[in-house]
Amino acid sequence: MHFWLMKSEPAVFAFTDLKQRPTRTEPWSGVRNYQARNFMRAMTVGDLALFYHSSCPQPGVAGIMRVSRAAYPDPTAWDAASEAFDPKSTKARPLWDMVDVTWHADFQTLVPLEALRADPALANLLVLRRGNRLSVTPVTTTEFQRICTLGDATVATARAW
DNA sequence: GCCAACGTTGGC
């Protein structure tokens, strides 16, 4: 069991969008960074991930999702019509992977970026590092639980630990 | 819109 933080611009795909999907599940496509891809490859089904809203009026952690399918090839990479198209990736030799994520639990409140920064217990959180741009990062158990406390997550989350 | 930080690209 590992914990992660995954960024998305809410104007493109928000936490509520995930919750409103018919199966509350979405493939996390479009990651085009090797380090982030490798983190996704390290994920296992059942891992929990914080859904982080970036590039928006209120950046912060919006809720919790669960990895529901391990890494598999990202088809948007070989779709010429996709913004995430990458000619270096082919069906025969896929370069980019994605995982499926499923809504897991809401927070009572969004945990704003400034609250993450203000918390001494989160001093080493990777997403707070200067200039960090990784869209997928690992989070320690302690950090994950701390952020859940800040967000006052529902009991469903507590049971999953 | 600005700009710092970082990853990627490509010439050499």
Added chain:
DNA sequence: GCCAACGTTGGC
């Protein structure tokens, strides 16, 4: 393999 140029990210 170096490194400058470029593009992108993301907070402010």
